[in-house]
Amino acid sequence: MKFNRRAFLGTAVATTGVLSAPMVMGAGHGRPKVVVVGGGAGGATAARYTAKDSNGEIDVTLIEPSRQYYTCFFSNLYLGGFRSIDSLGHSYGTLAANYGINVVHDWATGVDRDAKTVATAGGYTIPYDRLILSPGIDFVDGSVAGWDVSAQNAMPHAYKAGSQTELLKAQIESMPQGGVYAMVAPPNPYRCPPGPYERVSMVAHLLSEINPTAKILIADPKEEFSKQGLFEEGWNKHYAGMIDRVGPDFGGDIVEVDPSAMTVSIDGEVTKVDVCNVIPAMRAGSIAEMAGITEGNWAPVNAIDLSSKMDENIHVLGDACAQGDMPKSGFSANSQAKVCAMSVRGALTGSNVFPARFSNTCWSLINTNDGVKVGATYEATEEKIAKVDGFISQTGETTDVREATYQESIGWYDGIAADMFT
Amino acid sequence: MPGRDTYKNSALPALGVSGLLLGTVFAVSSHDHGEADATVLATQIAQKEEALIAAMDDAKTAEGLAASAVEARDALEQRVATAVANGGDLTGLAPASTDPFVLGRPAHVDEIAAWDVDVLPDGRGLPQGRGDVWTGEEVFVEQCASCHGDFAEGVGNWPVLAGGLDTLADKDPVKTVGSYWPHLSTAWDYINRSMPFGAAGTLTADETYAIVAYILYSNDLVGDDFVLSDENFAEFEMYNANGFVIDDRSELEYSAWRGDPCMSNCKDMVEITMRATFLDVTPEGGGVSVMNHAAASDAPVFTQDGVVLQDIDASADQDAPTPALVTAPTGDAERGASLYEHCSGCHQIGEGAGDGIGPHLNGIFDRAAAQAEGYRYSDGLQRAADGGLIWDYTTLDAYIEDPRALVSQTRMSFAGVKQQRDRDDLLAYLRLFSADPQNIPEAAPTAVSIDHSVAPEVLAIVGDPAYGEYLSGECTSCHQASGAANGIPSITLWPTEDFVIAMHAYKEGVRLHPVMQMMAERLSDEEIAALAAYFQQLE
Numbered sequence: 004m005k006f007n008r009r010a011f012l013g014t015a016v017a018t019t020g021v022l023s024a025p026m027v028m029g030a031g032h033g034r035p036k037v038v039v040v041g042g043g044a045g046g047a048t049a050a051r052y053t054a055k056d057s058n059g060e061i062d063v064t065l066i067e068p069s070r071q072y073y074t075c076f077f078s079n080l081y082l083g084g085f086r087s088i089d090s091l092g093h094s095y096g097t098l099a100a101n102y103g104i105n106v107v108h109d110w111a112t113g114v115d116r117d118a119k120t121v122a123t124a125g126g127y128t129i130p131y132d133r134l135i136l137s138p139g140i141d142f143v144d145g146s147v148a149g150w151d152v153s154a155q156n157a158m159p160h161a162y163k164a165g166s167q168t169e170l171l172k173a174q175i176e177s178m179p180q181g182g183v184y185a186m187v188a189p190p191n192p193y194r195c196p197p198g199p200y201e202r203v204s205m206v207a208h209l210l211s212e213i214n215p216t217a218k219i220l221i222a223d224p225k226e227e228f229s230k231q232g233l234f235e236e237g238w239n240k241h242y243a244g245m246i247d248r249v250g251p252d253f254g255g256d257i258v259e260v261d262p263s264a265m266t267v268s269i270d271g272e273v274t275k276v277d278v279c280n281v282i283p284a285m286r287a288g289s290i291a292e293m294a295g296i297t298e299g300n301w302a303p304v305n306a307i308d309l310s311s312k313m314d315e316n317i318h319v320l321g322d323a324c325a326q327g328d329m330p331k332s333g334f335s336a337n338s339q340a341k342v343c344a345m346s347v348r349g350a351l352t353g354s355n356v357f358p359a360r361f362s363n364t365c366w367s368l369i370n371t372n373d374g375v376k377v378g379a380t381y382e383a384t385e386e387k388i389a390k391v392d393g394f395i396s397q398t399g400e401t402t403d404v405r406e407a408t409y410q411e412s413i414g415w416y417d418g419i420a421a422d423m424f425t
Numbered sequence: 426m427p428g429r430d431t432y433k434n435s436a437l438p439a440l441g442v443s444g445l446l447l448g449t450v451f452a453v454s455s456h457d458h459g460e461a462d463a464t465v466l467a468t469q470i471a472q473k474e475e476a477l478i479a480a481m482d483d484a485k486t487a488e489g490l491a492a493s494a495v496e497a498r499d500a501l502e503q504r505v506a507t508a509v510a511n512g513g514d515l516t517g518l519a520p521a522s523t524d525p526f527v528l529g530r531p532a533h534v535d536e537i538a539a540w541d542v543d544v545l546p547d548g549r550g551l552p553q554g555r556g557d558v559w560t561g562e563e564v565f566v567e568q569c570a571s572c573h574g575d576f577a578e579g580v581g582n583w584p585v586l587a588g589g590l591d592t593l594a595d596k597d598p599v600k601t602v603g604s605y606w607p608h609l610s611t612a613w614d615y616i617n618r619s620m621p622f623g624a625a626g627t628l629t630a631d632e633t634y635a636i637v638a639y640i641l642y643s644n645d646l647v648g649d650d651f652v653l654s655d656e657n658f659a660e661f662e663m664y665n666a667n668g669f670v671i672d673d674r675s676e677l678e679y680s681a682w683r684g685d686p687c688m689s690n691c692k693d694m695v696e697i698t699m700r701a702t703f704l705d706v707t708p709e710g711g712g713v714s715v716m717n718h719a720a721a722s723d724a725p726v727f728t729q730d731g732v733v734l735q736d737i738d739a740s741a742d743q744d745a746p747t748p749a750l751v752t753a754p755t756g757d758a759e760r761g762a763s764l765y766e767h768c769s770g771c772h773q774i775g776e777g778a779g780d781g782i783g784p785h786l787n788g789i790f791d792r793a794a795a796q797a798e799g800y801r802y803s804d805g806l807q808r809a810a811d812g813g814l815i816w817d818y819t820t821l822d823a824y825i826e827d828p829r830a831l832v833s834q835t836r837m838s839f840a841g842v843k844q845q846r847d848r849d850d851l852l853a854y855l856r857l858f859s860a861d862p863q864n865i866p867e868a869a870p871t872a873v874s875i876d877h878s879v880a881p882e883v884l885a886i887v888g889d890p891a892y893g894e895y896l897s898g899e900c901t902s903c904h905q906a907s908g909a910a911n912g913i914p915s916i917t918l919w920p921t922e923d924f925v926i927a928m929h930a931y932k933e934g935v936r937l938h939p940v941m942q943m944m945a946e947r948l949s950d951e952e953i954a955a956l957a958a959y960f961q962q963l964e
Contacts (some may be wrong), residue, residue, distance in 0.1 A: 052898070330436040334902060341898035357895045360947075362902070364940055380943055392946060394939035407811035411903075414912025425906070 026213045035351040038121050038131035040111045040290055042095060044074075045137030045321030045336030049425040052344035053135075054102035060261045063128055064105040066121065070094060071162035071244060075195065077416055078334040080368055082172050084163075084212075085207030085217035091164060093424045097249035101425075111138075114294035116314055131346045136302070137165070137320040137336065138288025140194050143300065146284035148259040155162055158279040159260035161202075162194065174278045181216040182277035185267045187258055188223040191259040192301075194322045197284055197377070201367040202232065207242040208370055220276065221248040222269050224256035229330075230367060230377055236398045240288050287323035301325035306383035307359050308346035309339050319344045327387025328379075335363045337379030337419055342383075359383040366412030373401070374409030467662040509697040542618065544761060546608040548659035556635025557656030558642040563634050565639045568621045577601075577643040597745060603644025607666050609658065612637050623702050645869050756853025764842075764851050771837075789816050790859035805834035808914065821855070822848055823935045825877055829923055830930045833914075843878065879929045884922060893959025896952055899944060906963060917963045924957035 039050040042065055073091045080086040098104045108199040110124035120128045142153060142160065151156060162170040175184060183207055188199045204221055210217040219242075229233075236390075238246050249255040254270020260279060261267075267274050287298035296302045296311040302319040303312040304326050311317040320343055321336030329335040342359045349356035364378030379393030396408065513907040518690050526674070544550040566575055572583040579585035598605075602612050617633050619625050638653040646664060653661070680869025686708045765774070771783035778785040784797035795810035802810070814820060824831045825848055827841040899904070900916060908917040916924070930936040931945035932953075948956070 129724070154885050166860070308542075337902050338899070345895060345898075355891070355895070360896075361897060362899055362944065364903075376940070378940055378943060380947060392943055394943055396939075403811050403815055407808070409913040412912070414910070414914075415903045417909065418901065418905045418913055421905045421907060421909070422901045 034060065035132045035174070036062045036064070036130060037105045037133045037135065037347055037351070038065075038119065038129055039063065039135045039137065040063045041137035041139060041288065041321075042069070042072055043105075043137060043139055043321065043336065044076075044333035044419065044423060045139075045340045046135065047072070047095070047098065047345050048340035049135045049137060049320060049347075050104050050317075051098055051102060051423065052341055053347055054104045056344065057348050057352055057354070059103060063102070063349065064107060065095065065098065066096065066107045066109055066111045066129070067122060068108060068110045068163075070108055073168070074333065074416075074420070075162070075164045075198075076130075078161070078164040078168045079198065079202045079205045081124075081168060081198075082175070082202060083208045083368065084373075085368065086206075088169055093420060095424070097425050112293070114290065114317070116294065116317070117335050119267045119316060121323075132316070132351060134294075134317045135320060135340075135343060136288075136291055136294065136296075136317060136323060137340070138290045138323050139284040140287065140322045141289050142332075143284040143286050146190075147271060147281050150187075150260050150262065152285065153262075154262040154281075157265070158281045160282050161280060162198075162225060162282050163287075171278070171280060172209075174260045176213065178210075178214055178217055178277045179423050180214055181218075182214065183218045183220055183274065184210070184278045185220040185222065185274070185276040187267070187282060188221055188225065188228075188255075188262065190224045190256075190284050192331060193282070193285045195328050195365070196332075197234075197365055197367045200228055200230065200234045201369075202280070203246060204237060204242075204367070204369045207238070207245055211242060211245070216246070220247045220267070220274065221246070222255045222267065223248055223250050223259045224258075226251055229365075230375060230395065230414070232398050233375045233396055234369065236332040236368075237373060237375075241373070285322070287319070291319060291323050298325070304424070306386070306388040309343040310346070317348065327381075327384075328390040329361060329363055329367065329381055329388050332363055332365050333419065334365065335361070336364055337422060348353065361388055366413070366415060367410065368409060372406040372409050374405055374407075375400075376408055376412070485943065499738070524938075542614075544610045544614040544617070546610045546659075548655065551610075551613065551655040551658055552630045553654055553655050554630035554634050555656075556631050556637075556638050557652040558638050558647070558649050560632075561635035561639025561642070564628075565636055568628070568637065570633075570653070572622065577640055586640055590644070593665065593668065601644065602640050603646055603664055605665050606666075607663055607669050609637065609641075609661050609663055612640060613658070625644070727736045756849040756851075756856070758850070758853040758857055760851070761850035761854025764847055765854050774855070786855060788860055789821070789855055790818075794814050794820075803832075803834060804914075805832045805838040806836075809936070814937060818852060820935075821852055823930070825851065827926065830878070830926045831936060833919075833923060833927045843879075880924055883929070883950050883954075884925060886950055888921065888951070888958030889955065889961040890955065890962055892952070893955035895959070896948075896956050897959050900956065900960075903940075908963075917960050918924030919957070919961060921954070921957040921961045924960060925953055928953045928956070 011039065023404050037050075037053050039053075042050070046065065046067065050063050050065040051060055057063075071092045071094055073088070074093070077086055077091055081088050081091060095104075095106045107123065107127070107129070109127065111121050112124050113122040114120075114134065115128075118130075119131065119132065119134070120130045121134065122128050140162070155167065156170065157299045159167045159171045159174070161167040161304045174224045178184065186199060186203060199221075203221060207219055209251035210219070237337075249269055250409070254272075257270045258282060259268040263278055264280075265279060267276050267279055284300075287297055287302050291297050291302045294314075296313040296317055296319065297341060298312075302324050303325045304319050305312060306327060309318045309320055309324065311319055320339045321333075322331040326339070329339070342361065344357055345354075346359075348354045359382070361381040361383075362378070362392060363381070364376055366374055366376045377393070377395040380391045381388045382391050383389075396405075538713075542550070542553060555566060565573075569577075570580075572582045573586050574583075574694065577585070577587035585599065586602045589601045589604035591604075592599045593604060613633060613964060616636055617630075621627065633657075634653045636650055638647065641647045642649060642651060644664075661940070679698055679908070717943075768786075772783055772786045773779055773781055774786045778787050780797055780800040784800040784802075792815070795806050796816035814831075820831065825839075825842050826838055828835050828837045842851065903913050904916045905913075906917065908915045919927075927936070928945050928948065931938065931941040932948065934942060936942070945953070
């Protein structure tokens with residue numbers, strides 16, 4: 004590996020928390036600078052495509068606190084015992100080595116939109132010509148009564164993959180026989196619409212193997228949810244009698260939890276539970292709000308290039324943005340990132356800009372070899388990213404079709420991981 | 426004056442130049458000291474060499490030269506010493522050189538003798554010695570049989586040395602020492618130089634004679650009391666001694682082929698007769714359909730062309746030059762039976778049919794794809810089956826029109842039946858062997874036949890790989906650009922035509938896969954061509 008300014012920077016930031024004086028770095032001369040905040044499906048893809056396709060014409064910096072990134076997608080499969088946690092981990096070495104991306108492992112703590120700089124927790128101030136924010140989600144304080152982030156060890160959300168996911172699995176595995184796993188499902192809109200219900204399926208799969216008399220209780224503020232027919236068909240088929248979902252018609256939207264007593268109150272009815280998986284309401288990752296480009300919980304963007312409606316030099320990708328019809332998924336973020344990278348390149352280097360096109364497919368696993376999917380294509384209109392066409396798996400499909408769908412999802416995982424990190 | 430030890434030591438660090446040195450030393454010695462006293466000469470050699478070493482101190486040493494130079498120098502030293510001891514004449518060691526660069530030297534007779542080991546057919550070069558069959562068997566079993574077999578029959582894929590007499594005129598002749606080799610000296614020489622494998626040079630001359638005798642015995646060319654020696658060697662005549670002829674074609678045949686080459690209009694009609702099905706190098710839509718040439722011979726001739734299926738009743742479509750657009754006729758099963766001859770090489774059908782090169786086709790209608798028990802299908806067909814492909818009129822029609830359009834990388838290496846009427850008749854015939862036919866012409870004649878094939882002008886679109894690269898972003902979320910495939914097939918390095926055909930099949934809904942149909946649906950012909958061009962050239 005060449006030891007250059009990039010490599011030095013990555014090392015320096017990681018190892019020196021003692022630098023107290025803010026300093027302006029990388030005043031690169033001539034090359035336009037793109038700073039990407041967040042190294043997930045949106046940010047890693049955007050950084051990779053911007054650097055790769057500009058062939059070094061653009062100086063790309065990726066700010067991401069984690070050295071090892073665990074994908075949220077497929078983390079439910081870890082809960083179900085279908086994947087190891089290690090198989091979900093990815094690092095940024097290839098992005099730095101192959102594309103010269105300046106990977107800074109640090110927290111972005113603020114954006115000065117006038118000076119066009121990003122401040123980091125490590126004390127750096129990094130200038131940009133274009134800023135791409137792909138910070139994922141944070142939680143809305145107080146959305147579930149009795150829960151806040153300080154209670155996340157007693158009642159994990161496990162909605163950012165990694166240690167939380169491992170914690171949740173350990174708790175499920177140590178449930179007493181016949182115990183209760185409760186999930187407080189989030190209100191719309193939230194990351195990965197089928198995610199909570201795939202999780203229920205995976206937890207049910209795990210419990211049916213190690214704790215077959217256990218129960219699953221879902222408190223859900225939504226009347227209906229993604230792939231509902233498919234999930235309910237699967238639950239009846241594979242886990243009959245195990246899963247109980249309380250919707251808003253029975254008070255599923257009036258929930259309070261007590262992390263110290265390990266109780267869940269649904270419309271006043273208190274249940275003692277053994278594991279409580281609280282998935283609160285969500286908002287854009289905090290840096291979007293710090294940048295002052297949010298409206299409500301999300302950052303509104305223009306469909307054509309994912310640029311913020313508040314600042315033309317900032318783009319927001321993935322879960323954090325309010326773009327229209329696309330679900331908040333890794334696939335969507337990856338799709339948006341490519342359109343965004345193309346637009347940013349076009350703006351900074353004059354390269355070709357083609358009409359934006361987006362697509363998304365979400366696969367979910369219900370039980371061993373029982374995979375389902377939903378997907379759609381989208382286009383950019385004046386006001387939003389608008390759905391063009393879509394499909395969904397059918398109830399009553401043959402086991403062969405379901406197995407093929409699951410195999411396809413494994414292929415997709417490898418595909419998108421390669422598209423992000425290699 | 427340096428002594429011999431000094432000479433030796435000082436030579437070592439500059440071995441790289443010694444090769445050059447040798448020539449120089451000898452050139453000098455031969456010029457100046459042709460008849461000189463040997464002691465003086467040796468001293469002179471040492472001095473000259475030392476001087477050269479000093480002069481070339483800075484020269485880079487070449488490792489490869491060094492080793493051979495050490496040997497050569499040691500040998501030289503030895504022989505100079507011997508010559509000196511005998512008070513002999515060194516001119517024999519150092520023949521005069523006329524090389525103006527005074528490099529190298531002619532080889533010495535002893536050196537030539539050490540290399541000159543070849544044995545000629547008339548026995549020249551053979552050392553004295555003898556060996557009998559029984560001794561040969563013992564040596565052979567110990568030294569040769571692990572590869573060539575106890576009876577010289579060959580183990581595994583190692584060479585067979587015996588047998589094969591009378592097979593030389595066969596299509597697949599067995600060429601052994603006995604059946605094929607014209608000269609016995611080749612056997613002796615080869616064994617002497619190269620055998621046993623990995624331990625060449627370890628056999629004595631007598632052992633080599635004995636092995637050769639045993640090989641002749643195992644070829645039934647001699648009795649078990651045969652003894653081979655340098656004396657009777659040349660007398661032995663091999664079985665195939667007269668089987669080789671001088672290649673005289675340059676004299677006898679060349680003139681017959683001479684003449685100005687034809688460069689235009691050399692043939693009345695040019696047609697494609699074969700198709701490289703896996704490489705797809707033969708353009709689609711080429712060739713000449715016999716259907717359109719009523720004068721074609723009556724005998725059906727199968728070609729891999731796919732454009733051509735010999736018509737049984739050539740006059741039938743003279744009134745319908747574009748049969749694909751007319752109302753679909755009710756399939757004629759009888760004619761289909763004749764057409765099926767093109768299929769029967771691979772696909773059995775009827776009572777007792779089993780799987781051959783392709784699966785049997787009994788009950789094919791309304792059957793899920795890839796269901797013939799025990800038949801190993803291609804990954805492509807298996808994937809199509811997993812995706813829910815059912816054989817009905819529409820899918821079978823599409824498949825036999827162009828197998829690749831429906832199933833990429835199918836092993837059915839058949840370019841397809843392009844004429845709608847042929848397909849209708851074939852399907853009508855297949856229907857006879859299906860218990861539960863669905864949607865077959867006779868059952869419910871389709872009003873308008875469907876042309877599934879991609880129009881030539883669409884196939885001819887040259888895609889822009891740069892545009893394809895942009896569009897590929899939609900593909901690489903699932904299909905890995907590296908070509909790795911796991912659950913989702915690789916789409917890199919496909920022939921562009923296959924790519925285009927497959928995408929249009931998704932677009933038209935001929936191929937079933939919800940994601941791919943959705944993706945293909947909004948791709949224009951140009952965009953599909955661009956993607957095909959991009960993925961075809963991806964590294």
